[in-house]
Amino acid sequence: MSDTPEPVSGVKADLETLVSLAKRRGFVFPSAEIYGGFAAAYDYGPLGTQMRRNIRDLWWRAMVQERDDIVGLEAAIITNPDVWVASGHVSNFTDPMVECRECQGRFRADHLEDDICPNCGRKGTMGEPRQFNMMLSTIVGPVADDSGRAFMRPETAQGMFVNFDNVQTTTRKRLPFGIAQQGKSFRNEITVKQFIFRTREFEQMEMEYFCHPDQSLDLHTYWKKERLRWHLSLGIRREHLRLRDHDKEELSHYSQATSDVEFHYPWGWGELEGIAHRGDFDLTEHAKHSGKKLTYLDPETNQHIVPHVVEPALGLDREMLTILFDAYDEDEIGGEKRVVLHLSPEVAPVTVAVLPLSKKETLEPTAREVSSMLRKQYRVQYDDTQSIGRRYRRQDEIGTPLCVTVDFDSLEDNAVTIRERDTTEQIRVPISGLMDAVRDRLEALRPEVPSLDEIEV
Numbered sequence: 001m002s003d004t005p006e007p008v009s010g011v012k013a014d015l016e017t018l019v020s021l022a023k024r025r026g027f028v029f030p031s032a033e034i035y036g037g038f039a040a041a042y043d044y045g046p047l048g049t050q051m052r053r054n055i056r057d058l059w060w061r062a063m064v065q066e067r068d069d070i071v072g073l074e075a076a077i078i079t080n081p082d083v084w085v086a087s088g089h090v091s092n093f094t095d096p097m098v099e100c101r102e103c104q105g106r107f108r109a110d111h112l113e114d115d116i117c118p119n120c121g122r123k124g125t126m127g128e129p130r131q132f133n134m135m136l137s138t139i140v141g142p143v144a145d146d147s148g149r150a151f152m153r154p155e156t157a158q159g160m161f162v163n164f165d166n167v168q169t170t171t172r173k174r175l176p177f178g179i180a181q182q183g184k185s186f187r188n189e190i191t192v193k194q195f196i197f198r199t200r201e202f203e204q205m206e207m208e209y210f211c212h213p214d215q216s217l218d219l220h221t222y223w224k225k226e227r228l229r230w231h232l233s234l235g236i237r238r239e240h241l242r243l244r245d246h247d248k249e250e251l252s253h254y255s256q257a258t259s260d261v262e263f264h265y266p267w268g269w270g271e272l273e274g275i276a277h278r279g280d281f282d283l284t285e286h287a288k289h290s291g292k293k294l295t296y297l298d299p300e301t302n303q304h305i306v307p308h309v310v311e312p313a314l315g316l317d318r319e320m321l322t323i324l325f326d327a328y329d330e331d332e333i334g335g336e337k338r339v340v341l342h343l344s345p346e347v348a349p350v351t352v353a354v355l356p357l358s359k360k361e362t363l364e365p366t367a368r369e370v371s372s373m374l375r376k377q378y379r380v381q382y383d384d385t386q387s388i389g390r391r392y393r394r395q396d397e398i399g400t401p402l403c404v405t406v407d408f409d410s411l412e413d414n415a416v417t418i419r420e421r422d423t424t425e426q427i428r429v430p431i432s433g434l435m436d437a438v439r440d441r442l443e444a445l446r447p448e449v450p451s452l453d454e455i456e457v
């Protein structure tokens, strides 16, 4: 039995259903399962690895490749600990933690419902909240004492602030411009019960957009719309997403204003991505602590200014979980129940499956030829096991948009059948026209994305 609440309308899977699908089909495994796993750690299987790569690449394409004003960076995960003093993470990156006096379980105070212990179920047994720092640390170097203490970065952002001057002088970018980075971050989270929604090791995709202070509010609005558009372009449905501004007391220590892109998860609305207005907090603090100037010489006024920063910050693991929730569906085909993921073609781990109708050797050369041809452009899975019906179901369940079937007629007419996942419609096409036909059908499946003006914030 699942202990998660009933799914909200529109999202058809509860957490348990999704965890089970993810494991069964090789998207996500509990980490080191043969040793009993490890709390809140997950390993990505072949399909999950591919899907993450697709999402990562789509983010990079939208944020760096297609733009003239944003450049990339890969900073060290373990860096000078002074960075985290200056950023405020050593003193402020805390969550309120409470301990149950009965069972000694520890929980985030702001995640408790009605003062009930989530472990032993008793009410009113919680002690006073105390602040718990969420940074994970390690020892660097051969001496195992605190002199070598360093932190695993809790966000990728700081690597971009400490490299502001290096990037600006080497690229000679003018304001406004951005620095983008993807990579692992680490947090010693207290509550980690929602699968890959919140883990202690996770991947972030963040962009720091440096701008003139006068432009910062408009650019905050611009990025809210642009980021919402990006999630829609990956196929997440509009009715499952919303933008929500943080209340004053919710704001992080560095933030002047933050809006979240939220998704309607089975447990309610939750943060998918944060879009923060960080003001000049980070550059000012790093300049103060490092003694180095982190300013921008405005070529128009010849004045040095400290740029303001707008930061869209997203978790890759959370994006993947969100897309899986949004795409999950159950329907009936020919009186038979099926599970189907309506993944957009760019996100789906497999774009086209090639299925010879029978395992008979006569079909294999043609099917292999078709598969090699498609592989040049698409992610292809070749499957010749079990009945064709079962193979279609398997591909539906992992979100493969198209299946190409090679049958005995193919040997005579040099044609194959394309079967579409969502409608199960089938069309016969000559092998010589297959690449064009596949391209057209995939194009038709691409999500429609509204213009910036059509998005209200």
Ligand code: GAP
Residues within 6 Å of the ligand: 154, 155, 156, 157, 187, 189, 196, 197, 198, 199, 200, 201, 202, 204, 206, 271, 272, 273, 274, 311, 313, 314, 315, 316, 317, 318, 319
């Ligand atoms: N640099 C700003 C920053 O890190 P954040 O809201 O703490 O802001 C940004 O994190 C995004 O990273 C979140 O919106 C979420 O998608 C993802 N994220 C944060 N903590 C996470 C965790 N423990 N597990 C998985 N994803 C996480």
